[in-house]
Amino acid sequence: MRAVGLVVEYNPFHNGHRYHLQQARQLTKADVVVAVMSGNFTQRGEPTVLDKWQRTQAALANGVDLVIELPLVSAVEPADRFASGALRLLNDLQVQDVVFGAEHPEWDFAHLVGLEQHFQSDQFHQFDQTYATQFNQQLQEQVGVSLVDPNDILAFSYTKAKLHHGYSLNLRPIARQGSNYHDQTISGHIASASAIRQGVREREWSQVTEAVPQPSLDQLRALEKLPSWEALYPLLRNELIQAPTSRLSQIYQMSEGLENRLKRVAGQNLTFAGFMKGAKTKRYTYAHLLRLFLYIVLQATRDQVAWSVQHPYHHVLGFTQRGQEYLHAVKKRLQYPLIVKVDQTLDEGRLDLDYRAGKLYQNFTPVEQDLKRAPLRMTVK
Numbered sequence: 001m002r003a004v005g006l007v008v009e010y011n012p013f014h015n016g017h018r019y020h021l022q023q024a025r026q027l028t029k030a031d032v033v034v035a036v037m038s039g040n041f042t043q044r045g046e047p048t049v050l051d052k053w054q055r056t057q058a059a060l061a062n063g064v065d066l067v068i069e070l071p072l073v074s075a076v077e078p079a080d081r082f083a084s085g086a087l088r089l090l091n092d093l094q095v096q097d098v099v100f101g102a103e104h105p106e107w108d109f110a111h112l113v114g115l116e117q118h119f120q121s122d123q124f125h126q127f128d129q130t131y132a133t134q135f136n137q138q139l140q141e142q143v144g145v146s147l148v149d150p151n152d153i154l155a156f157s158y159t160k161a162k163l164h165h166g167y168s169l170n171l172r173p174i175a176r177q178g179s180n181y182h183d184q185t186i187s188g189h190i191a192s193a194s195a196i197r198q199g200v201r202e203r204e205w206s207q208v209t210e211a212v213p214q215p216s217l218d219q220l221r222a223l224e225k226l227p228s229w230e231a232l233y234p235l236l237r238n239e240l241i242q243a244p245t246s247r248l249s250q251i252y253q254m255s256e257g258l259e260n261r262l263k264r265v266a267g268q269n270l271t272f273a274g275f276m277k278g279a280k281t282k283r284y285t286y287a288h289l290l291r292l293f294l295y296i297v298l299q300a301t302r303d304q305v306a307w308s309v310q311h312p313y314h315h316v317l318g319f320t321q322r323g324q325e326y327l328h329a330v331k332k333r334l335q336y337p338l339i340v341k342v343d344q345t346l347d348e349g350r351l352d353l354d355y356r357a358g359k360l361y362q363n364f365t366p367v368e369q370d371l372k373r374a375p376l377r378m379t380v381k
Helices: 015-028 052-061 079-092 109-120 131-143 150-165 193-201 205-211 214-221 229-242 258-268 272-279 286-298 302-309 321-333 352-361
Strands: 003-008 032-038 066-070 097-102 170-175 314-320 376-378
Touching (some): 003 015, 003 079, 015 032, 015 097, 015 170, 032 052, 032 079, 032 321, 052 214, 066 079, 066 321, 097 150, 109 131, 109 150, 150 170, 193 205, 205 214, 229 286, 258 272, 272 286, 302 352, 314 321
Parallel strands (some): 032 066, 314 376
C-alpha cells in the first residue's frame, strides 16, 4: 500500500485542508493518507479550538485514513523542531511522500538550506534581533528571497530535516489556496484557520458555514467559548508567583534570567493582556513566549523535554478500515512504540507531558483526553 503523509494542526479542519488532502492523494496516487497531527496545543503554544479527538473525527470524515498524534515536545516548538519531529514519525511509518502547502512551491528549498549553512559560518551578532530575522535579511541580500510566510518556513524546515537525517521521503510542496495564513476575515469557500476562529468567536455562522465541512461546523457550533490563554492565565500566574526562581530557571525554553521578569510582571497584572504587554520584548516573539508559558504551567524542565525528545512514539488517535490495514502491515517494522490505548504507566513515562497537557486542556472540556481512550474508528461509505 502506498501512503502519503500530511503534517497538520486542523485548528479547525476546514475546506482548505480538505483540498490539501484530496490533492495529496491525487498527486501521489496513494492508497492511504496518514496525518501526523498536533495534540491539544498548537505550534504557537495556544490551546486548540477543538480537542484532538474532535479534530481526528473531522479528519477521518473528510478523507484521512490514519491520525497519529505529534507529541507535545515536537508540536509546541519552532518550525525546525516541529518539522523534524513530524518527519521522524512519518519516516518511521514508512510513508513514501509528504505533501504540504507553500506560498512559493516553485522555490528550491534545498538550495536555501545550503545557503543557511553557509551563512552560519559568518555567525549572527545582532543580539536585539531573532535568528530568523537575521537569516531572512541575509537571504534578501544574497538571493532576493523573503522567507517570512509560515508555510514557506515550514517547507524550508521539512527540507532541512530531510537532508539532515537522510530520509528517503519525497517532499511535495503544492501551492496554498485561498486566503493568506493570517487573514482575519472569511471571503469565499477557502479561508484561513485564523479567520474561521475569528468567525466562531463572533458567532458569524453564515460565513463560517461557507468555509468548513459539516462535521467541523457541528463541532464549532457546540462551543460555548473558545479555549484561550485568558482562561489559563490564573494557573500561569499562580505558578509564576508561587514557584521559586530556582525552579523556574529549570523550565524548558527559560533563558537569560527571564524567570525574574515574568515573576515580577505576573505579580503586577491580574489580566493576561496586561501580563503579556509587560512580558513582551524585542528579543522574544509572541509565539516563543506562549510556548514558554505552556511549559511553565506543565512544569516541564529541560531535562524532561530532552528525555522525551529521545523517546518518540506513535499514539494512534483514529483510523478508517484502510488506515487500520496499513497500520497492521507496517507495525512490525516500526522503530518506535505503537500506542493504541494509554494506561496508568503512560508507556513508561513517554506520554507524561502529553498526559499533563491533556489534563490542562480539560479546563475547557469534561472529556478525558488520554487515559483509556481507544482510537476512533470510522467506516467510510
